[in-house]
Amino acid sequence: MAIQTSSIARPGTADIVPTIPRRNPIVGRLLIYGLILFGASLVLIPFAWMLSTSLTTTSRLFVYPPDLIPNPIAWDNYSKAWTSLPVSFTRFAFNTIFITILAMLAEIFSSSIVAYGFARYKFPGRDFLFVVLLGSMMLPGVVLQVPSFLIWRQLGLLDTYDPLTVGAWFAWGPSYIFLLRQFFLTIPVDIDEAARLDGANAFQIYYRIMLPLVKPALLAIGVLSFVGNWNNFSGALIYLNHLEKFPIVLALKFFERNLSNNVPPFNFMMAMATLMTIPMILLYFVAQRYFIEGITVGGVKG
Amino acid sequence: MTGSEPTSWMTDYPSTLIHWVIVGVGIGLVMFGTYWLLRLLGVRTQPATGYALVMPWLLGFVIWNLFPFLASLYLSFTNYNLLQDPKWVGLDNYSRMFNSDPNFWPSIRLTLSYAVLSVPLGMAGSLFTAMLLNQNVKGLGIWRTLYYLPAVLPAAATALLWRWMFNPDSGLINAFLGVLFLPIHLLTGAAAPKPGWFNDENLVLPSFILMSIWGVFGTQTVIMLAGLKNIPQHLYEAAKIDGAGTLTQFRHVTVPMLTPTLFYTLIMAIIGALQTFTAPLFIDTPQEAGIFMQVYIYTQAFTRQKMGYASALAWVLLVIILVLTLVVFRSSSLWVYYEGEIRDDTPKRRRGWPFRRERPALVPLRVADVKERT
Numbered sequence: 001m002a003i004q005t006s007s008i009a010r011p012g013t014a015d016i017v018p019t020i021p022r023r024n025p026i027v028g029r030l031l032i033y034g035l036i037l038f039g040a041s042l043v044l045i046p047f048a049w050m051l052s053t054s055l056t057t058t059s060r061l062f063v064y065p066p067d068l069i070p071n072p073i074a075w076d077n078y079s080k081a082w083t084s085l086p087v088s089f090t091r092f093a094f095n096t097i098f099i100t101i102l103a104m105l106a107e108i109f110s111s112s113i114v115a116y117g118f119a120r121y122k123f124p125g126r127d128f129l130f131v132v133l134l135g136s137m138m139l140p141g142v143v144l145q146v147p148s149f150l151i152w153r154q155l156g157l158l159d160t161y162d163p164l165t166v167g168a169w170f171a172w173g174p175s176y177i178f179l180l181r182q183f184f185l186t187i188p189v190d191i192d193e194a195a196r197l198d199g200a201n202a203f204q205i206y207y208r209i210m211l212p213l214v215k216p217a218l219l220a221i222g223v224l225s226f227v228g229n230w231n232n233f234s235g236a237l238i239y240l241n242h243l244e245k246f247p248i249v250l251a252l253k254f255f256e257r258n259l260s261n262n263v264p265p266f267n268f269m270m271a272m273a274t275l276m277t278i279p280m281i282l283l284y285f286v287a288q289r290y291f292i293e294g295i296t297v298g299g300v301k302g
Numbered sequence: 303m304t305g306s307e308p309t310s311w312m313t314d315y316p317s318t319l320i321h322w323v324i325v326g327v328g329i330g331l332v333m334f335g336t337y338w339l340l341r342l343l344g345v346r347t348q349p350a351t352g353y354a355l356v357m358p359w360l361l362g363f364v365i366w367n368l369f370p371f372l373a374s375l376y377l378s379f380t381n382y383n384l385l386q387d388p389k390w391v392g393l394d395n396y397s398r399m400f401n402s403d404p405n406f407w408p409s410i411r412l413t414l415s416y417a418v419l420s421v422p423l424g425m426a427g428s429l430f431t432a433m434l435l436n437q438n439v440k441g442l443g444i445w446r447t448l449y450y451l452p453a454v455l456p457a458a459a460t461a462l463l464w465r466w467m468f469n470p471d472s473g474l475i476n477a478f479l480g481v482l483f484l485p486i487h488l489l490t491g492a493a494a495p496k497p498g499w500f501n502d503e504n505l506v507l508p509s510f511i512l513m514s515i516w517g518v519f520g521t522q523t524v525i526m527l528a529g530l531k532n533i534p535q536h537l538y539e540a541a542k543i544d545g546a547g548t549l550t551q552f553r554h555v556t557v558p559m560l561t562p563t564l565f566y567t568l569i570m571a572i573i574g575a576l577q578t579f580t581a582p583l584f585i586d587t588p589q590e591a592g593i594f595m596q597v598y599i600y601t602q603a604f605t606r607q608k609m610g611y612a613s614a615l616a617w618v619l620l621v622i623i624l625v626l627t628l629v630v631f632r633s634s635s636l637w638v639y640y641e642g643e644i645r646d647d648t649p650k651r652r653r654g655w656p657f658r659r660e661r662p663a664l665v666p667l668r669v670a671d672v673k674e675r676t
Contacts, residue, residue, distance in 0.1 A: 117355025147370035170362025273459035
């Protein structure tokens with residue numbers, strides 16, 4: 001019984017069984033909720049601080065102790081941050097959207113069609129190729145960086161959006177292929193057979209039948225790919241030179257480097273960081289539903 | 303960093319868009335051509351279609367993985383500054399790195415200690431949180447959403463935010479410590495009562511670790527929570543009937559059943575930690591105290607145009623990553639337990655944890671992960 005009490009005192013090592021602990025149920029529960037709440041506040045306080053700073057006037061920025069709630073609230077930090085660089089933030093936002101959308105579409109299309117091939121067709125060397133694919137998942141990008149740069153340089157396409165978007169046609173992201181393949185595997189083969197008997201060719205089966213069936217998975221990798229490309233800093237850093245062409249992340253870096261020599265304008269930086277993060281958070285809240293849809297509907301819809 | 307003459311979106315966007323469409327259509331044609339060619343050569347429909355469908359990846363693998371991989375190895379034995387052709391210098395780059403580059407060893411040390419410290423700490427924290435959340439708490443969905451939130455914050459924003467949190471004069475962390483009157487400087491050996499965090503040579507590493515834990519915490523918690531939910535309840539019931547207390551249940555049911563998830567998280571976390579790049583670029587640290595390997599490689603390649611030397615550095619980092627991953631893989635037979643084995647291999651079950659297994663496999667692991675989320 002001593003063990004039972006200690007489980008309440010130390011919920012980390014506690015009872016997973018879905019019954020409420022028998023001893024001191026209220027104290028145990030309170031402790032659990034207390035710890036969860038504490039953890040959640042540790043996670044959320046930096047967010048609140050980011051928002052708070054983004055609304056602090058420059059003169060109040062370096063007072064000690066810092067204002068937790070900015071006074072006065074400087075809403076115009078956002079408009080100032082928006083126009084503080086020689087190029088308007090609008091352009092950065094459009095650059096980011098442009099890169100993200102093109103890369104994401106190409107990624108979804110190419111990885112889904114490859115996954116379909118791996119899941120549904122037998123050909124000599126398939127399993128070997130699939131192992132190679134899984135292996136390339138572990139290959140660190142470091143060693144590929146310099147030669148890839150040299151390839152794009154050879155093609156004369158440095159300082160364009162091409163390296164960040166066009167390459168996505170070649171089924172970047174082996175993990176997406178892997179994930180989609182798992183989904184395709186859950187769909188009964190009878191469906192393909194029936195369609196084939198009706199005279200559909202491979203592409204028609206893929207496009208008309210398979211894709212709608214794995215929609216939750218497509219949305220899931222769509223979200224992952226969107227976030228990945230939106231936040232792609234290293235690619236943009238290596239390939240883009242003109243300020244006009246920068247996505248938001250890189251503009252943030254430029255801002256940080258050029259304006260922070262004497263007094264870093266953390267309020268502007270936090271405002272820009274917030275602006276960059278808002279779409280991600282919105283997407284996250286919206287797409288959570290798709291993830292759950294994927295969980296419940298799964299692949300066995302057919 | 304920035305070019306001189308302005309460019310207009312009227313030319314920037316369309317040119318890429320055109321290339322994008324051309325390459326997209328081109329890939330389609332290549333797929334069609336592959337099918338047609340194979341059929342012409344007498345290959346049957348099934349395999350011909352299969353090859354055609356995996357063509358985009360296969361091409362991509364050869365062009366963007368295999369070729370760069372080999373090219374990088376070759377470049378690491380050369381001097382190449384983009385202006386002249388690569389000049390073969392044998393092992394010069396490597397010997398320079400090991401013997402005379404003052405930045406190399408500090409960088410290796412920082413990167414390795416960062417990975418070795420931040421990964422287990424982050425995993426222990428997220429395991430603890432996942433177990434808390436697994437206690438039948440109300441509003442699980444909300445908690446999970448909240449805990450995951452830092453993971454959607456772009457790495458750049460995270461870095462800037464934490465740089466500001468750790469600001470010695472008016473950052474939130476020091477304000478908190480000031481309120482609590484914690485003599486943190488006695489613990490850390492820092493000179494001033496207000497720790498300098500990223501500005502203090504000795505505290506750079508702990509600061510990076512704290513920041514990284516905040517960043518990866520949510521993702522790992524969600525993955526581990528899914529792993530915990532996957533453990534069949536009947537195992538706990540059986541353990542209880544056998545008289546197992548809570549600690550015994552944790553040690554003999556939860557931990558072994560969770561090892562595949564832990565293994566997967568560990569591998570991914572190590573690879574990620576060793577390649578930390580974005581965060582350090584956004585944070586100023588005292589001269590040489592904060593140069594991560596990946597950043598060092600970037601600087602050598604793209605600001606100093608030493609492509610050969612950068613490739614050699616990249617290969618050293620690759621070898622480090624491979625060795626660490628291999629160690630984890632090898633050791634996995636000692637501690638990772640996969641369900642299914644138990645049925646094939648009943649006597650070994652008596653030996654208790656750690657169970658042995660024949661050979662590590664990443665694949666079933668990922669499958670399990672995907673299933674949990676689906």
